[in-house]
Amino acid sequence: MNDKHKKVCSEDQAVLEVLKNLDEAVETVFDRSQDMKCCPIGASVSGICCKNCAMGPCRIRDDKVGLCGATLATIAARNLARHIAVGAAAHSDHGRDMAMLLKEVAEDKAEGLKIKDEAKLLKFAKNLHIKTEERKIKDIALEAANKALALFGQQEGEIDLISIAPQKRQDIWRKNGIVPRGIDREVVETLHRTHMGVDQEPENILDHALRNALSDGWGGSMVGTEITDILFHTPQALPAKTNLGMLSEKDVNLVVHGHEPTLSEVIAELADDSELVQYAKSKGAEGINVVGICCTANEVLMRQGVAPIGNFLSQELAVMTGSVDAMVVDIQCIMQALGELVKKYHTKLITSSPKCKIPGATHVPAEEGKVLETAKKIIKMAIDNYGNRKKVRIPQITSDLIAGFSHEYIRYMLGGRFRESLRPLNDGIIDGRIQGVVAIVGCNNARHTQDKYHNYLTKEFIKRDYLVVQTGCGAISSAKCGMLAPEFYEHAGEGLQSICEAVGIPPVLHLGSCVDNSRILTVVSDVIAEGGLGEDISDLPAAGIAPEWMSEKALSIGAYFAASGVYVAFGGEPIPVVSSQEVVDIMTKGWDKKYGGQLEYVPDVDQILEKVINHIQAKRKALKIDVKKERVLFDMDARRELGNV
């Protein structure tokens, strides 16, 4: 790695320290991002490539058309729809696996697993219109699992979970014919429509892409989140620490990485198992240190306080500390480069899902019903590898954080055990102490300095009294620079500070992993139900930003938020439609008119800030809450006066 790269690749000091102290010839994603330029056609803002049939690939610019006559706008819409389908499939397949697991647990076929959150199961069952009175929990769980699984193959009608959305939002979807039927059906239909010679009208293609994305947000992802809560309990705020400094010199370090939490939750629980700890001691270690990367990290962080040692771009760096005895990966966002990298270090790379095998890794699948046994086997592999460490260089950098702000916990924290409610949040927004809510979510992207845009935007928003909520790698960015610590409220504006102080929360709330963006949908629906802020999600002074997006899942998330009535800005790399002004117009002005939301690429980070603030202030004006008011309690009469009840 040359000096130039070290300076610009990351804002994370721990990452920079690992790179600085490197004496081996090791290549990382940061080097590759310098050495390999983006494909000039794919990255072009004036052209696009279609490879959907063997008469192509057709490279299109301006008014040129493909061999079949497909226009730039049609190809841009098709390409985006396909990306969204893949993102939705990834989240939803994860959700399906959680539903399969719930079924195993309900049928007593999953050793070591049980239903930990019965209240959440009852709520989930209610949303699936399942009778819960006078029934055994396991019977309800089995029916809920079967009904959740049926959502994937449903051929007609509407998926049940959309009933969580405000009535007005459901009506908008119905009017435009985009209520999802079955999750798999929408993915398959996207692939069909974008096959050569099928759907050719950009707006029609993109409407279906939104339907597909909704089947993710209000379907597959929501199933994933809800069932993970049922099996491993709904998160509650808890303290933890983050960054590479949480790797231990004296303990066996086992990193969990990916997205599916099942095996990792069990591995984390077993870190204190006396037999395993004894085994670790017999090999010269003091104990077992389980830590995480990416969204598996977010899952075990929120429920067990396991330290996230890094986000997407940190995965190679963890291995390069020389201290990771095993890294167990499940699905999604796992760099293939790890397989080569571990050949230079002692780390044992272990794949655990039949869907993800990596050359250079040892495959240890968690067979049906044998999660506990598999978890023990993997921990023992890590322990056995402890003695093989060579040079260990762990940057002594950590930060404190609070994570675990589930929808349920936010209600509890604002209202207390007996009066749990979002009322104080709505009142804070109405009286202007909170100007609006901004979700800053999503990945890192090696084409841009790691964490830079996430952290810049987060600081700028809280300074101006915007409450920031986060998921995925964005949440870990903020955690690493201390913004998820309660004392960070001092950096917030006066209004937001007063709420953080009163409730005892940081100004930036960690809501979970990528699939947990569905928690944001639940919270905003509940904010509408609470009253005083309009009748639909599109009325809210809220917005979403993915400033360093990278994955197709991010596009699905952006699309389901836009279809749910939210203004969404993507920063960093362009959304792959920017070469077609027609498609850009559909996704901004067109979607705004039909759905009250937009998905827009905004290249400059300050422009994102400005656009989001302008959008939120326009919403405040429309709600007639744009004038800063004295703090008053809004009773029903006052809300009626605002015209919102």
Ligand code: SF4
């Ligand atoms: Fe070219 Fe049309 Fe085939 Fe695409 S579908 S590769 S534009 S001929």
Ligand code: MSK
């Ligand atoms: S892990 S999808 S890099 S957020 Fe969810 Fe991070 Fe993006 Fe993967």
